[in-house]
Amino acid sequence: MPVTRLGRGPKYQQIADALRQNIDDGAYEPDGKLPTEKELEAEYEASRETVRKALAMLVNEGLVISARPQGHFVRRREPMVFRPQSEFRPRPYTPEMDAFMTQYAAEGREPIQRIEVGIVEPPPEVAKRLKLEPGQLAAVRKRVRYLDGEPFNTNDSYYPLDLVRDSVIMRPDDITPGANEVLADLGYRQVRALDEIYVRMPKPSETERLKLAPGTPVASYITTGFTEEGQPVRVVLSVLPGDRHVISYERRRDLPAENA
The missing domain is CATH 3.40.1410.10 (Chorismate lyase-like)
Structure with a gap:
């Protein structure tokens, strides 16, 4: 199950770190859909802007794919x-x-x-x-x-x-x-x-x-x-x-x- 882990730094970075850790741990599997922005807002008690900045970090890292309007998905890596x-x-x-x-x-x-x-x-x-x-x-x-x-x-x-x-x-x-x-x-x-x-x-x-x-x-x-x-x-x-x-x-x- 995904676990909420917030560390230090700006809130959007903490959310990105937590989601990244869940991806690394396999809680979110390749091709799996992440929680919606609204769900993440509630889980992390954050604004929509903060959640979007966190998701954008993961997209830029190549960990997550943005497929609007469906949502965000874990990128399947086959190096x-x-x-x-x-x-x-x-x-x-x-x-x-x-x-x-x-x-x-x-x-x-x-x-x-x-x-x-x-x-x-x-x-x-x-x-x-x-x-x-x-x-x-x-x-x-x-x-x-x-x-x-x-x-x-x-x-x-x-x-x-x-x-x-x-x-x-x-x-x-x-x-x-x-x-x-x-x-x-x-x-x-x-x-x-x-x-x-x-x-x-x-x-x-x-x-x-x-x-x-x-x-x-x-x-x-x-x-x-x-x-x-x-x-x-x-x-x-x-x-x-x-x-x-x-x-x-x-x-x-x-x-x-x-x-x-």
Whole structure:
């Protein structure tokens, strides 16, 4: 049963804290309806304005969905598990779908990705990692990935234009074997990758692309792929909203030969 717990701070914050705790405890289940504003006014002895401020806090946090005139509902959270270590794993995918589409369709979800391809002067952070000269152009594949109709993340891949100009990378379609194999066929097989993760607030353009609620932090995940000779051939910029992702790394310790 929901429990009324009021702590310190402004009244609207106390109400938001109490409702949040009840959501965390499972008293209000995913997709479940919260008490009406009138019921909350009576329960917490608060004005309608105070109750609405509390509910707005929870909406901004992504915990609650406002569906007027029906009311407020607990948001169902089904985070995407983002696994950077899967980058170089074999890809037995279908002819129609790439890794993202195949994986989440198999989990019973509805994956969609919108792909745009262009030739650009890359951002400084990309040009530096690709070791491009000033004015040197890059090819970019920009993607917004959706699950069940909700934009989950952006995934923008940059390549030195001279490397991929005449390849399928320049087409706005799924690349079934994966970009790694395309680069390998071009003579630039990636054998290692450098991962960088920065946690920050989103840029306005990212808020728009991902339809983020105010106050939603993001993880900016940057991976740079290198050939055996150490040549950088691909930089991928992914923006992962904090309320929609779990970043999962798998690590293994190799034992010394005498202990194996």
